[in-house]
Amino acid sequence: MSIIRISIALLLPCLASAQKVDFLKEVQPIFTARCIACHSSGKPQAGLRIHTRNDLLRGGQNGPAIVAGHAADSLLIQKVTGQRGLRMPPSGPPLTPQEITLLRAWIDQGAVWDGALETGPPLAALAPRRPPVPAGTAVNPIDRFIDSYLAANKLPTAQPVADSLFARRAWLDITGLPPTLQELESFRRNTAANKRTVLVDQLLARRRPYAEHWISFWNDLLRNDEGVIYHGERKSITAWLLAALENNTPYDELVRALLNPAPKSGAEGFLTGMTWRGVVSASQNPPMQAAQNSAQVFLGVNLKCAACHDSFVNRWKLRDTYGLAAMFSEEPLELVRCDVKTGQMAEARFPFPDLNIAFDSTPGATMESRRRAAASWFTHPDNGRFARTIVNRYWKALLGRGLVEPADDMDVPPWNRDLLDWLASDFADHHYDLQHLLRQIITSRAYQMPAAPDSAEKAYLFRGPTLRRLTAEQFEDTISAVTGDWRINSPRTETYATYTREWRLKSDPLSRALGRPIRDQVYTERATEATTFQALELTNGPQLSQRLERASRAMLGQLPPSPENLYDSKLMRSGKSEVDIDITGVRELHLLIQDVDSYDPARVIAFWANAQLIGPNGATPVTAAPVLNIADKGYTRFRAQATIDDKSRASDISPAVRFFIFKEKPDPDRLIRIAKPANGQQSHPLDDAARKSPATLAQTLYLQLLQREATPKETTIAARILTAGASTTQPAGLEDLLWSILLTPEFQFIH
Amino acid sequence: MTKELFQGLSRRDYMRQSAAAAIAALTGAAPNLLAQASKPKATADSVILLWMAGGMAQTETFDPKTYTPYENNLESNRVLSTFPSIATSVDGIRFSQGLEELAQVMDRGALIRSHRVGDLGFILHSRHQYHWHTGYEPPQAVAVPHMGAWVAKLLGQKNPDMPPFLVIGQNMEIGAESDPLKSFHTSGFLGTEWGPFLITDPRDAIASVQPPAKMSGGRFQRRYEAYRELAAASPMAREGSSFQRESLLRSMENANRLLQSPASKAFDLTLEPKGSYDAYNTGRFGLGCLLARRLVESGARFVEITSEYIPFRHWDSHENGHERAAGMKAQIDRPVARLIRDLERSGHLDRTIVILASEFGRDMMTEGKPGREVQNQVKQPDRITSPQHYGMHRHFTEAGSVLLFGGGVKRGYLHGQTADERPCSIVKDPVTIEDLHATVYSALGIPPDAGVEVEKRPVYVTKDGKGNPVRALLA
Numbered sequence A: 001m002s003i004i005r006i007s008i009a010l011l012l013p014c015l016a017s018a019q020k021v022d023f024l025k026e027v028q029p030i031f032t033a034r035c036i037a038c039h040s041s042g043k044p045q046a047g048l049r050i051h052t053r054n055d056l057l058r059g060g061q062n063g064p065a066i067v068a069g070h071a072a073d074s075l076l077i078q079k080v081t082g083q084r085g086l087r088m089p090p091s092g093p094p095l096t097p098q099e100i101t102l103l104r105a106w107i108d109q110g111a112v113w114d115g116a117l118e119t120g121p122p123l124a125a126l127a128p129r130r131p132p133v134p135a136g137t138a139v140n141p142i143d144r145f146i147d148s149y150l151a152a153n154k155l156p157t158a159q160p161v162a163d164s165l166f167a168r169r170a171w172l173d174i175t176g177l178p179p180t181l182q183e184l185e186s187f188r189r190n191t192a193a194n195k196r197t198v199l200v201d202q203l204l205a206r207r208r209p210y211a212e213h214w215i216s217f218w219n220d221l222l223r224n225d226e227g228v229i230y231h232g233e234r235k236s237i238t239a240w241l242l243a244a245l246e247n248n249t250p251y252d253e254l255v256r257a258l259l260n261p262a263p264k265s266g267a268e269g270f271l272t273g274m275t276w277r278g279v280v281s282a283s284q285n286p287p288m289q290a291a292q293n294s295a296q297v298f299l300g301v302n303l304k305c306a307a308c309h310d311s312f313v314n315r316w317k318l319r320d321t322y323g324l325a326a327m328f329s330e331e332p333l334e335l336v337r338c339d340v341k342t343g344q345m346a347e348a349r350f351p352f353p354d355l356n357i358a359f360d361s362t363p364g365a366t367m368e369s370r371r372r373a374a375a376s377w378f379t380h381p382d383n384g385r386f387a388r389t390i391v392n393r394y395w396k397a398l399l400g401r402g403l404v405e406p407a408d409d410m411d412v413p414p415w416n417r418d419l420l421d422w423l424a425s426d427f428a429d430h431h432y433d434l435q436h437l438l439r440q441i442i443t444s445r446a447y448q449m450p451a452a453p454d455s456a457e458k459a460y461l462f463r464g465p466t467l468r469r470l471t472a473e474q475f476e477d478t479i480s481a482v483t484g485d486w487r488i489n490s491p492r493t494e495t496y497a498t499y500t501r502e503w504r505l506k507s508d509p510l511s512r513a514l515g516r517p518i519r520d521q522v523y524t525e526r527a528t529e530a531t532t533f534q535a536l537e538l539t540n541g542p543q544l545s546q547r548l549e550r551a552s553r554a555m556l557g558q559l560p561p562s563p564e565n566l567y568d569s570k571l572m573r574s575g576k577s578e579v580d581i582d583i584t585g586v587r588e589l590h591l592l593i594q595d596v597d598s599y600d601p602a603r604v605i606a607f608w609a610n611a612q613l614i615g616p617n618g619a620t621p622v623t624a625a626p627v628l629n630i631a632d633k634g635y636t637r638f639r640a641q642a643t644i645d646d647k648s649r650a651s652d653i654s655p656a657v658r659f660f661i662f663k664e665k666p667d668p669d670r671l672i673r674i675a676k677p678a679n680g681q682q683s684h685p686l687d688d689a690a691r692k693s694p695a696t697l698a699q700t701l702y703l704q705l706l707q708r709e710a711t712p713k714e715t716t717i718a719a720r721i722l723t724a725g726a727s728t729t730q731p732a733g734l735e736d737l738l739w740s741i742l743l744t745p746e747f748q749f750i751h
Numbered sequence B: 001m002t003k004e005l006f007q008g009l010s011r012r013d014y015m016r017q018s019a020a021a022a023i024a025a026l027t028g029a030a031p032n033l034l035a036q037a038s039k040p041k042a043t044a045d046s047v048i049l050l051w052m053a054g055g056m057a058q059t060e061t062f063d064p065k066t067y068t069p070y071e072n073n074l075e076s077n078r079v080l081s082t083f084p085s086i087a088t089s090v091d092g093i094r095f096s097q098g099l100e101e102l103a104q105v106m107d108r109g110a111l112i113r114s115h116r117v118g119d120l121g122f123i124l125h126s127r128h129q130y131h132w133h134t135g136y137e138p139p140q141a142v143a144v145p146h147m148g149a150w151v152a153k154l155l156g157q158k159n160p161d162m163p164p165f166l167v168i169g170q171n172m173e174i175g176a177e178s179d180p181l182k183s184f185h186t187s188g189f190l191g192t193e194w195g196p197f198l199i200t201d202p203r204d205a206i207a208s209v210q211p212p213a214k215m216s217g218g219r220f221q222r223r224y225e226a227y228r229e230l231a232a233a234s235p236m237a238r239e240g241s242s243f244q245r246e247s248l249l250r251s252m253e254n255a256n257r258l259l260q261s262p263a264s265k266a267f268d269l270t271l272e273p274k275g276s277y278d279a280y281n282t283g284r285f286g287l288g289c290l291l292a293r294r295l296v297e298s299g300a301r302f303v304e305i306t307s308e309y310i311p312f313r314h315w316d317s318h319e320n321g322h323e324r325a326a327g328m329k330a331q332i333d334r335p336v337a338r339l340i341r342d343l344e345r346s347g348h349l350d351r352t353i354v355i356l357a358s359e360f361g362r363d364m365m366t367e368g369k370p371g372r373e374v375q376n377q378v379k380q381p382d383r384i385t386s387p388q389h390y391g392m393h394r395h396f397t398e399a400g401s402v403l404l405f406g407g408g409v410k411r412g413y414l415h416g417q418t419a420d421e422r423p424c425s426i427v428k429d430p431v432t433i434e435d436l437h438a439t440v441y442s443a444l445g446i447p448p449d450a451g452v453e454v455e456k457r458p459v460y461v462t463k464d465g466k467g468n469p470v471r472a473l474l475a
Helices: A002-011 A023-035 A053-058 A075-080 A097-108 A141-152 A163-174 A181-189 A195-205 A207-222 A238-246 A251-259 A286-299 A318-327 A367-379 A384-399 A417-429 A434-442 A472-483 A509-513 A532-540 A542-555 A688-692 A694-706 A712-723 A731-742 B011-027 B100-108 B125-134 B147-155 B175-184 B202-209 B217-233 B242-260 B262-267 B274-280 B284-297 B321-346 B433-443
Strands: A334-337 A340-345 A487-489 A496-500 A575-582 A588-595 A606-615 A618-621 A627-629 A637-644 A657-662 B046-052 B085-087 B094-096 B109-116 B165-168 B197-199 B302-306 B352-358 B361-363 B394-396 B400-405 B413-415 B426-428 B451-454 B457-460
Touching: A023 A097, A075 A097, A141 A417, A163 A181, A163 A195, A163 A207, A163 A434, A181 A694, A195 A207, A195 A434, A207 A238, A207 A286, A207 A472, A238 A251, A251 A367, A251 A384, A286 A318, A286 A367, A286 A384, A318 A334, A318 A367, A384 A417, A384 A434, A417 A434, A472 A509, A472 A542, A472 A694, A472 A731, A509 A532, A509 A542, A532 A542, A532 B202, A532 B242, A542 A731, A575 A657, A588 A606, A606 A657, A637 A657, A688 A694, A694 A712, A694 A731, A712 A731, A712 B217, A731 B217, B046 B147, B046 B284, B046 B321, B085 B100, B094 B100, B100 B109, B100 B321, B100 B400, B109 B426, B109 B433, B125 B175, B147 B165, B147 B302, B147 B433, B165 B284, B197 B202, B202 B262, B202 B284, B217 B242, B242 B262, B262 B284, B274 B284, B274 B321, B284 B302, B284 B321, B321 B352, B352 B433
Parallel strands: B046 B302, B046 B352, B109 B413, B165 B197, B165 B302
Antiparallel strands: A334 A340, A487 A496, A575 A637, A588 A627, A588 A657, A606 A618, A606 A637, B085 B094, B109 B400, B352 B400, B361 B394, B451 B457
16 A cells, blocks of 8 residues: 555655645546545435545445545545455546545545535526427427427337326316316217316416415425414415415516515515524525525525535525525625634626626615515526426426426426427416416326326436326315315404315324325425334325214214304403393203413403303303203393403413303314305215215215226225115215225325 | 445335435435445434423532522622532532432433524524524524434334334424424424424324224225225326326325334333333323333334424523423433433444433523623522522533533533523533534434535535534443
């Protein structure tokens, strides 16, 4: 070993050990040119990554790559000289003696790492590109690109999927709900050649269901949630976003409203981000969050590393992130590197210099002028990356895998650049119309191909859409739509509860297990893996089982309607509320006090004070028992004071209760009155045929849940489950069949 | 899958890794593990975290100072402890009165009196709890996991029929701080396989591993069999990726097996002998300790039992602090001591680290860190005129106490020291959250810079991979 070192040192006397090696100029270029291709993120060879000094010190499967100060003991040197195992790099010429000497000297001098390794693919161009549509017979230009792609890669073209499967995809992808039996039937019977396109247009025109489905996609991207409090700022944009989707607001306009929100527009929440009480790391203050989020979501640029220090994994520098953050900051921003102030001030600028928008950069200029410039810059027609990023996200949402993967790194080469560029330009040329984009993709044959099978190829080849897992929202909403048992949104301070789709509710253990994120961060992709944990929630979690139990009884007409309350105090935290209600003809009074979320419910003192029954002989004081039997006594009014005792007002009790009166035994889940259901949200008991014949019911459920007929074998199994040993359908049997179908892979995935 | 990777892995591991890799390839969701050059030698393979939620007053528990009894018109600044101290089984270590049982097992563990948590400015419990449980201060640009999820992910399941990571005792809907709580009770970017499995009330734990209410065992089993028949009968069963389909079926099978497995008996506290049950039963927390013992004995990796965080309740005393501390000590003293003795008797203490910790300490005068002004949240009068004011009502982030037992931790050992005079700052051997975590990870055989790659960047079990194990704490 030592002989080699000496000989090289003799050959190159110019490189005396005293001469300091410049990492950035001398060492990093060697890594970049010869090592990084294999020892990078993802699946580095031999487990060795070389993005940081730590990576080298830690090493890979064969141990540390370097021992700082000891080149001779460093595996890296032993490998590049061929002393140990396969010589590195394994392809191309070996490193030159000069290069090896530089590496040795660098390690001997302590392996000082004073810079970032620029890795990953080079930056993709910013400008839009309009490739010509290839010749061919396909009507949808997407398919011309796909046909020529398939031909070039010698891949088979597939027939579009059958009507029933297309219906399932289209309905779930556009509205998030399955078709009703009638809708499915009429679509399947339709013989018109263009019926799929017509269907897509019809579904897109249903703006409310469309908006209520796509809002979850946007909530994830924009990190928006309802009713979430962080002891700081977090402003909901829900009302604005829902309206923007319903109005099909063009995407560029939508983003301009987010990046330069008019006061009280309702769109301010995106820039506000999320703040917590107390001191927050400089990398996470609102302007820095805005920079990272807008770059990630709208441009597929990851500035998260570069919010603390120059990135080790891509080209972005700390000053780039601060430059963009300064666009969204009222105050001048000082660069902070790994929580240490640098004394340098951020200079407001855009991350890609190819496109510039003039703005007033003088110190006194308003943030509004910078924000306006930023909004124009992101959405500028010459910013092709803006359109490419969103069309790629839509492609991924609809076909399971992006044209670029990961979709948050738009510098990775797409598997079909022409298609990506064309789709983006077409989207821009259609005024950034999101519904146009959906229509373009869903009406393509590419979207309508059968799901791609597993493939062993190393590099991705497009063979059709991949299976997509139903989202938590699609899962819950389908149960609601099919059983008629919609979920209930019960605001604490309102008189009426409403039936609702899942997105409007706070996340819960079931929806979280099914992948709904806690939107503390931007989510551009949901976890879709099937886990034991999730299966447990689905198998014996109380939420799903209670829901199916109730829904089954409702479908079989065996669920009596829930009684409505005669009195509802709404949320009370202290004091008294006067009760004076008409009880003419009432036989029983049920007096209830429900804890809403007191800190210490056991210590809350809440009661009905001065309860009186008013009848023909005047007032009769009563003790407020939970149930008062007053049949045939001629009472006409009940008076009392719903009271929270002052002794409960301690900080560690913090009462929050609600008083109710019913005239019969209430349903504990439906104490609050429910507003008249919206169209399509009525419960719909099964028709007679389905109720009488288990086989007919099985067919109905298969059509509603899977959009196809059950096979004879499935019908037999299903009927056996439904009857559970009896001769007719049992509520428990229906519950079990619903559960079984809902958890089959066929239902859980969009094929 | 390369050959190298298969070496040294059991078939089960191999299958699991294959599945994980395939999922990663398909969904991009499961992060890659970073390569690790050398692992510390493991002295423990499971963890029980006893979480004193709300800020446990160190001078009223494990770091007693001069006792000043209550009297009217007492000067607040004179009061450091509102209880006399008691001897423990270790010479030179004294506890606060009310911890007599724990005092008797001090010789089995180590006490850190110099735990120094982060300086996050204006105090917010849930934010400090997030910091302690994840090692990272919120907000973060990626969803960082709870410590338990890291341990579950990096060590894997010990028993395939036992969820690896469980949290006992915390209601997740507690008003305004619910969302911050949820944001760290998560496996974050590691994926939902790694928990946490939440059990709010240990007495109801059995319900989480039984068929749903109103469903008989027979029907439950028939339902699952019918499900399998229907899944197999689907003509779509051959379309698209078989991997995704199979992983769904396998997850259902795992859940079903878990619910029928002998391990599920661990969740049933009614199977515990009455004497033992009663000994633990000081309430929900005490029974949580019992449940944790049963779960760890059945192969759980990481169990957290919390005294429960609810603003202004339990350890979070903003008034009547003396009385409240007495109540909390009565809740923890007997069951925690019993837990240590039981684990020791069954031999599990050797391989289980038990940690008792809190998000910060408390003091009567200082809010936050001495010398750094943050907004006071409690008005403390100069002179105490009512028992209401007699207690540690402010949030003290300079010093807190941590107990460690078992799993290779030194026995009968005291680490660090705080001053005997206010502000009672740390005067010796401060231990940060990073270093405390690194110590625990190390004992589990996990290097402090183990981690995964998230969005191409490395994220480590301790912040930036920089935690340093406190060797002195390990035997």
